Amino acid sequence: MDLALAAKNLKKLFNWRVIFRDISFDVPQGKTLLITGRNGSGKSTLVKIISGVLAPTSGSVSISGVAARKGDGRHDVLGLVSPYLQMYDEFSASENVQFALAIRGLKPDGGRVDELLNRVGLYERRNDAVRTYSSGMKQRVKYAFALAHRPPVLLLDEPMSNLDAEGISIVRDIMSRQRNEGILVVATNDLTDIDHYDLRVDLNAAT
């Protein structure tokens, strides 16, 4: 069965307040989805629901046609970068990525870890504790962490947060590769590259 990410009639309420309703999409392999909306429209909430860390009020999300209730089974096929996601700051970048591999039953070999940290420009500081990093460097660790298991589906919530010009260039390269090799979902207010996406969900129209 081909890889596909699909959502059907997603609805989310917080204390009876409708965040969004009737959100449906179908993203086949090799396609990209852009989630847009004003502040508070529910972009991060939708990303959390897709990733499985938050349950929708109603509706469902499935990957490769297999229904995944509350995220079970999604741990191995998803990678997420989000402002809400925190790294273990008493560990080094290298140890964080090793943990991301080990917890999925993958051998945390140094070659893969070094390759990832080199890719996000943190190789020289790979053994320093994450708590000593700047916010931009912490954002880069999140990319290495999310890509550790080569996820078929990559979710990026505000992907350029805290990044300098070099960091933005690194992330553009990651997004470009993911476009070609899997499924890319981006939630952002930045509409600069809107034409580069195949599908769009506008949450301003979904309440």
Next chain:
Amino acid sequence: MRQHESVRGSWGSSVLAILRKDWQSELRTRYAISALLMFVITTISIILFSLGSEGAPAEVLSGMLWVVIFFAAMSGLSRTFVMEEERGTAMTLQLLAPPSAVYFGKLLFNLVLIAGVNLLTVALYSLFINGFIIKTASIFIITITLGSIGFAAAATIIAAIIARASTKGTLYPVLSFPILLPLLLTVINATRLAAEGAFFEEAYGEFQILISYIVVVIATSFIVFDFVWKD
């Protein structure tokens, strides 16, 4: 198209990775270990000063031993989930592993901690508290072992429940006490039997209660943890 990494997704490797991560984190931060050690040492010192050289009956000393263990456990065992919430890594863990693997990883970590605390408490208690003599070692060893597992099992699920509450420091012992009461009464009674030199067969009833308690708590935790752990 790229071949994606073949993820084995082994449940056991997730459990062990969480245990290893928590242990390494604890060795670096020493949040739980420091709290547990300080509590054990200060409480045994207070008991020592209160009793002086007079000692106390076996049932009183058995009860006090488990009072030390209960409050020491309350001071340290909640850290495993509270830390994940306080530093914002709970969502990271939710994303990485199935809830059951998280529960059993944390349970094993708490088990290692409480087993260490119990060994230290028993050693200090036996050395310094006058009149605490175990006459039936087999009953005592099984009681400490089953008591540690029971404490870790209950403390782990309660810690997961209170981790998101704003008053977690107060809530933890308050919520733990009624849940741990059957365990406490049973281990105190079994320890008294060991101190009095009872035959091994006389403690069968206590062991059956302890094993039932452990099975019920772990099975219930396994069922409810999914709902406790996710939003």
